[in-house]
Amino acid sequence: MTRDCVLKCGALQPITRIIDSAVPGTSFMRNCSWALSNLCRGKPSPDYNLVKVAIPSIVKSLVQNDTEEIITDTSWALSYLSDGAKERIGDFLEPKLLLKLIKLLEHETVSIVIPCLRTVGNIITGSDE
Numbered sequence: 001m002t003r004d005c006v007l008k009c010g011a012l013q014p015i016t017r018i019i020d021s022a023v024p025g026t027s028f029m030r031n032c033s034w035a036l037s038n039l040c041r042g043k044p045s046p047d048y049n050l051v052k053v054a055i056p057s058i059v060k061s062l063v064q065n066d067t068e069e070i071i072t073d074t075s076w077a078l079s080y081l082s083d084g085a086k087e088r089i090g091d092f093l094e095p096k097l098l099l100k101l102i103k104l105l106e107h108e109t110v111s112i113v114i115p116c117l118r119t120v121g122n123i124i125t126g127s128d129e
Contacts, residue, residue: 007050016057024064033061033073040080059097075115082122092123
C-alpha cells in the first residue's frame with residue numbers, strides 16, 4: 001500500500017516537526033493536518049508503531065487550532081489511531097486532549113462532532129483501569 005511505503009520512508013517525522021512549529025490556523029497547518037490524517041487512515045490500519053509517534057503533534061494541533069478544517073482532520077486522525085487494541089488507549093489519556101474532545105462534542109459542525117465522538121468512544125472501550 002502506498003501509505004505504508006510513505007510511512008516506512010519516514011514522511012511522518014518531518015510532517016510532525018512542521019506541525020509542531022507551524023503557526024496555528026494557517027493554510028500551511030491545514031495542509032499538514034490533512035496529510036497527517038491521510039497517513040493515519042485506511043484499511044488495513046497503518047502499523048501503529050510507525051504512526052503513534054505523531055500523537056503528541058496531533059494533540060497539540062487539535063488543542064491550539066480553531067480552524068474547522070484543521071480540527072476536523074486532526075480529530076479524524078485521532079479517531080483512526082485510537083481505533084484498535086485496548087493497549088493503545090493509554091496513549092490518548094492526555095487531560096488536554098480529553099477536555100478538548102469533550103468540548104468539541106458540543107460543536108455546531110457535525111463533521112467535527114463525529115470524529116470526536118468516535119475517538120471518545122474508542123477511548124472508553126479500554127480496560128476497566
